[in-house]
Amino acid sequence: MGGGEGQWTGADVTVVQTDTDAKDGQIKCPKCGSTDIQTNSRTGKLRCSFCRHEFEPQLLETEEDVSSLEGVRMGSGAQDRAADADDVITLKCESCGAEVVIDTASANQARCHWCRNMLSINHQVPNGAVPDAVLPFGVSKDDARAEIERFVGKRKFFAHPTFTREFTTKNICGVYFPYMIVDINAHDHLSGTGEVLIRSYSVKRGDSSETRYDADAYHVERDFDIAINDLTVEASVDKLNVSSSEKTTNIINSIMPFDTKNCVRYNANYLRGYTSEKRDVDVNNVRPLVATQAQDIARIAANETLAKYDRGIAWSGEAFDIKGESWLAAYLPVWLYSYLQVKGNKKLLHYVAVNARTKETMGSVPIDMTKLWIVSIAIEFFGLILALVLGSSLVGWDKKERWLLLLLGVVFFAIMYMRYRNSGARHTYENETQRSLSNVLAADEFIEHRKGLRNSRIEGANNTNLHGTGGGSILDGLL
Numbered sequence: 001m002g003g004g005e006g007q008w009t010g011a012d013v014t015v016v017q018t019d020t021d022a023k024d025g026q027i028k029c030p031k032c033g034s035t036d037i038q039t040n041s042r043t044g045k046l047r048c049s050f051c052r053h054e055f056e057p058q059l060l061e062t063e064e065d066v067s068s069l070e071g072v073r074m075g076s077g078a079q080d081r082a083a084d085a086d087d088v089i090t091l092k093c094e095s096c097g098a099e100v101v102i103d104t105a106s107a108n109q110a111r112c113h114w115c116r117n118m119l120s121i122n123h124q125v126p127n128g129a130v131p132d133a134v135l136p137f138g139v140s141k142d143d144a145r146a147e148i149e150r151f152v153g154k155r156k157f158f159a160h161p162t163f164t165r166e167f168t169t170k171n172i173c174g175v176y177f178p179y180m181i182v183d184i185n186a187h188d189h190l191s192g193t194g195e196v197l198i199r200s201y202s203v204k205r206g207d208s209s210e211t212r213y214d215a216d217a218y219h220v221e222r223d224f225d226i227a228i229n230d231l232t233v234e235a236s237v238d239k240l241n242v243s244s245s246e247k248t249t250n251i252i253n254s255i256m257p258f259d260t261k262n263c264v265r266y267n268a269n270y271l272r273g274y275t276s277e278k279r280d281v282d283v284n285n286v287r288p289l290v291a292t293q294a295q296d297i298a299r300i301a302a303n304e305t306l307a308k309y310d311r312g313i314a315w316s317g318e319a320f321d322i323k324g325e326s327w328l329a330a331y332l333p334v335w336l337y338s339y340l341q342v343k344g345n346k347k348l349l350h351y352v353a354v355n356a357r358t359k360e361t362m363g364s365v366p367i368d369m370t371k372l373w374i375v376s377i378a379i380e381f382f383g384l385i386l387a388l389v390l391g392s393s394l395v396g397w398d399k400k401e402r403w404l405l406l407l408l409g410v411v412f413f414a415i416m417y418m419r420y421r422n423s424g425a426r427h428t429y430e431n432e433t434q435r436s437l438s439n440v441l442a443a444d445e446f447i448e449h450r451k452g453l454r455n456s457r458i459e460g461a462n463n464t465n466l467h468g469t470g471g472g473s474i475l476d477g478l479l
């Protein structure tokens with residue numbers, strides 16, 4: 001399975017230059033000549049700090065018909081980094097001639113220390129610090145603070161007292177994280193067996209009853225083209241490791257998607273006042289992850305045409321083939337609160353992250369485990385006593401509900417833990433990525449009636465399974 005996972009040779013790649021006419025050094029306001037320009041986070045446009053002139057954003061001219069993509073295209077900002085590329089770049093100030101050093105690991109701008117003009121790096125440098133595109137901040141710091149405070153405010157009772165004491169949103173940080181945005185034109189062919197429920201009924205087994213199902217089985221095939229728009233993956237090793245035990249990086253993953261269609265051509269002034277993290281992976285590093293996620297998106301999309309198979313499908317064969325792909329490197333905006341929890345010699349970095357376009361907020365709050373245990377055990381006892389007192393007199397209650405009563409404390413513990421830590425939160429790329437199917441061919445051939453089945457789903461059901469949820473083997477080469 002999986003057609004697009006190989007490496008390509010350089011000859012197959014079309015590089016689209018995205019930094020033509022870019023200028024390093026001073027970028028001057030056309031109205032007043034000032035070099036103090038930054039983002040107005042209410043409009044997402046650049047604005048001169050002196051005369052308030054607002055610049056029309058330069059759109060990225062990459063509009064393409066995804067369904068006709070062939071081969072590999074990439075923006076010049078997404079090209080592989082050079083092994084010997086230096087992070088530190090020196091520019092000569094055009095006003096006074098001073099040499100100004102910019103460390104592109106954390107910023108693409110610096111102020112001339114003599115004449116105070118702002119100098120920018122806008123040409124793509126071979127260290128990956130200048131992407132093709134940027135999505136400007138569209139949420140102000142005050143709004144982000146309010147979102148973070150609301151999120152934490154709803155999780156006060158079991159929050160660790162040290163955290164509650166130290167929590168403040170004063171120092172939240174606006175960060176541009178590096179991402180790869182990929183359009184994919186692919187073809188998928190799936191074949192397997194699907195079941196349609198005919199009826200379900202109870203049978204006596206000793207003194208209890210069990211459910212049985214009758215179903216019709218079909219041989220099912222789906223063959224289609226799929227155009228996937230703006231599949232977005234993190235372009236840093238650190239953030240790709242969503243199952244890290246030291247950082248809750250899954251939190252940052254889970255605030256996707258961004259409205260990437262509003263990305264504009266990169267300009268260092270957008271980064272003003274924010275920090276940026278340059279990418280440390282190349283297209284080849286995340287290509288297997290992107291291919292796997294694209295295949296997941298295709299398999300999940302096929303379910304739209306399979307609604308009648310209410311007992312699911314057991315796919316036994318899949319041929320997924322990527323015909324064309326187009327890559328862009330981009331900076332996307334995130335407001336970030338981080339908190340380092342120290343437990344003995346173990347350290348865990350908790351995040352609360354706000355998508356600085358959509359305000360989608362997710363976080364991990366350190367838990368007061370002693371308090372959570374005590375309350376959970378108390379609830380467990382309460383449940384036990386209730387089950388004993390009421391016992392078999394629970395008329396109309398079936399077994400399941402009585403078991404739930406016995407597990408009340410355990411269930412409570414699990415729910416609270418998830419609510420505070422959100423360790424399972426992730427971006428549901430399989431549903432949230434824009435895609436469209438075309439040229440759908442379907443085969444649905446009746447095979448047989450199946451009677452007395454014990455499971456509510458077809459044996460081997462896999463039409464909702466995912467393979468590209470990050471962590472694990474996909475990143476073996478990077479971590």
Ligand SMILES: [Zn+2]
Nearest residue numbers: 029032048051
């Ligand atoms: Zn101006």
Ligand SMILES: [Zn+2]
Nearest residue numbers: 093096112115
């Ligand atoms: Zn100068």
